[in-house]
Amino acid sequence: MQISAPVREPLVTGGKTIKDVTYDISRHVEAPPTNPRWLLAMAVSLTLLAIGTYAVFRTVWDGIGMWGNNKTIGWAWDITNFVWWVGIGHAGTLISAVLLLFRQKWRTSINRAAEAMTIFAVICALQFPILHTGRPWLSIYWVFPLPNTWGSLWVNFNSPLLWDVFAISTYFTVSLVFWYIGLIPDFATIRDRAKGPIARAIYGALSFGWTGGAKTWQRYESVSLILAGLATPLVLSVHTIVSFDFATSVIPGWHTTIFPPYFVAGAIFSGFAMVLTLMLITRKVYKLEDYITMSHIELMNIIIIITGSIVGVAYITELFVAWYSGVEYEQYAFLNRATGPYAWAYWTMMTCNVISPQLFWFRKIRTSIVATFILSIIVNIGMWFERFVIIVTSLHRDYLPSSWAMFSPTIYDVGVYVFTFGLFFTLFFLFAKFFPVINMAEVKSVLKSSSSTEQINR
Numbered sequence: 001m002q003i004s005a006p007v008r009e010p011l012v013t014g015g016k017t018i019k020d021v022t023y024d025i026s027r028h029v030e031a032p033p034t035n036p037r038w039l040l041a042m043a044v045s046l047t048l049l050a051i052g053t054y055a056v057f058r059t060v061w062d063g064i065g066m067w068g069n070n071k072t073i074g075w076a077w078d079i080t081n082f083v084w085w086v087g088i089g090h091a092g093t094l095i096s097a098v099l100l101l102f103r104q105k106w107r108t109s110i111n112r113a114a115e116a117m118t119i120f121a122v123i124c125a126l127q128f129p130i131l132h133t134g135r136p137w138l139s140i141y142w143v144f145p146l147p148n149t150w151g152s153l154w155v156n157f158n159s160p161l162l163w164d165v166f167a168i169s170t171y172f173t174v175s176l177v178f179w180y181i182g183l184i185p186d187f188a189t190i191r192d193r194a195k196g197p198i199a200r201a202i203y204g205a206l207s208f209g210w211t212g213g214a215k216t217w218q219r220y221e222s223v224s225l226i227l228a229g230l231a232t233p234l235v236l237s238v239h240t241i242v243s244f245d246f247a248t249s250v251i252p253g254w255h256t257t258i259f260p261p262y263f264v265a266g267a268i269f270s271g272f273a274m275v276l277t278l279m280l281i282t283r284k285v286y287k288l289e290d291y292i293t294m295s296h297i298e299l300m301n302i303i304i305i306i307t308g309s310i311v312g313v314a315y316i317t318e319l320f321v322a323w324y325s326g327v328e329y330e331q332y333a334f335l336n337r338a339t340g341p342y343a344w345a346y347w348t349m350m351t352c353n354v355i356s357p358q359l360f361w362f363r364k365i366r367t368s369i370v371a372t373f374i375l376s377i378i379v380n381i382g383m384w385f386e387r388f389v390i391i392v393t394s395l396h397r398d399y400l401p402s403s404w405a406m407f408s409p410t411i412y413d414v415g416v417y418v419f420t421f422g423l424f425f426t427l428f429f430l431f432a433k434f435f436p437v438i439n440m441a442e443v444k445s446v447l448k449s450s451s452s453t454e455q456i457n458r
Contacts (some may be wrong), residue, residue, distance in 0.1 A: 009107060010295075010354065011108065012330045012447055014290035017447070019444050023345075024439060025437070026189065027384065028432075028437065030193065031200075039080050040183075041285075042426070046426060047422070050422070052419020052423070055415020056131065058126070061411055064078075067412060068408050068409045068410045069407070072398065072405035073392060077416075078129075080388045081083070081384075081416075084384050085124045085262075087270045087387075088271050089119075089171075090118075090238070090239060090270075090385055091272045091274065092265035094268055095114040096179075097227070097229075098235060101229065103224035108112050108446055109291045113279060113437055116179060118175045120424050120431075121176060122168065122175070122222055124420035142155065158242035160241065161245060167234075178224075178228070179229045184438070185440070187206040187207035189441075191206075213308050219357030220357075236264055239267040240267075241315065247259040251394055252330045252333035253337070258318060266353075269308055269379065272300055272307070274380055276300055277377060277380070278428065279296075279297075282437055288437075298366050298367055304357050304370060305361065308379070312354040313355070315353075322345065329399065340393065342393045345393070346380065346393070349382050349386045349388075363368050364430075395407075412426070434452075
């Protein structure tokens, strides 16, 4: 009697060999930058970067009075975007570190681009607190614990804003090292295939003399596990500390203990959505359908369902706690969000973050490229509105009706946001052209199991 068991879809399709993996991924790096689609994408990114650079210049030259912030709403568009970009940077560390520790092999085709996205998203996030200091060249050093020889006092170690400095700088450093360590074997592969002396010298320097010996691989895997162990707590700690910027205050709508897990779930939610957006584009442009398969896309969509549901529960919990607290100011803060002048932003947030991810319960939608791409963008729009609602609607109506105000972004608010988009996509497209966008070494390690699975399916 023959017993058939359900078999997972292969992680790499098309009957690929080790040689095929090397060729399919290396050829995009080795080819001259003449791909018209890549050139068009770079042109759009550089245009956004140029437009945004003017807004940044005017902000630095004339001061942050160019923004729409006012005395009531001191944090608005800038901190909304800061928290949004930090959240997007969460998925890279989760995919790289946490899934590596749990031995999830499906991460191998997407971890490289997710790690790069983390680095670039954190760089974009840092632009906002730097610009918010007003004159960065005179004031940025105040956030560092420098001694009194600078003629200033020590920083306030009790401030969550300082905790942000430590958390995000640690997160960025560990993520950068983790990303680069993973690139070294692939740099060596491109070095050995390079035909020109300049390319051979550049990739030879980047590969740090990688030999590919057994001891080298052993040390590589040991370092990867150590870095994964260091990075895993950062997945929880970084956005937890970002949430302390709000949770440790006494402002209604901010002062709540649910913020740390709620912010972490939201960060993973938005981060995975951005990874999906980028990977679907990369998959199509570079013809990587055999490596970024429907299995990868479906598994990521399942994570979006889970984290989106957690975020939805957090929204309901906030409303319940505000009602149960009996504090009229807290109750009014949430009533104002749902029915006040910014109600349109609140209901946009609820629709995008709570309702749209539930469509992924249907397998037909979960395995549709077009639907996944559209919903991944909708999720990130919703997560931007979540940060906007938390920050602006909690500030614009405080305890004194005489100080109530409205926030409207100026063209320079929007321009600085456009600058970060241009910076992000310029960095990502440069990465996709000159670095291997998929981890060749790790994909080769799952080829055997993938090919055997494929044989069983046949």
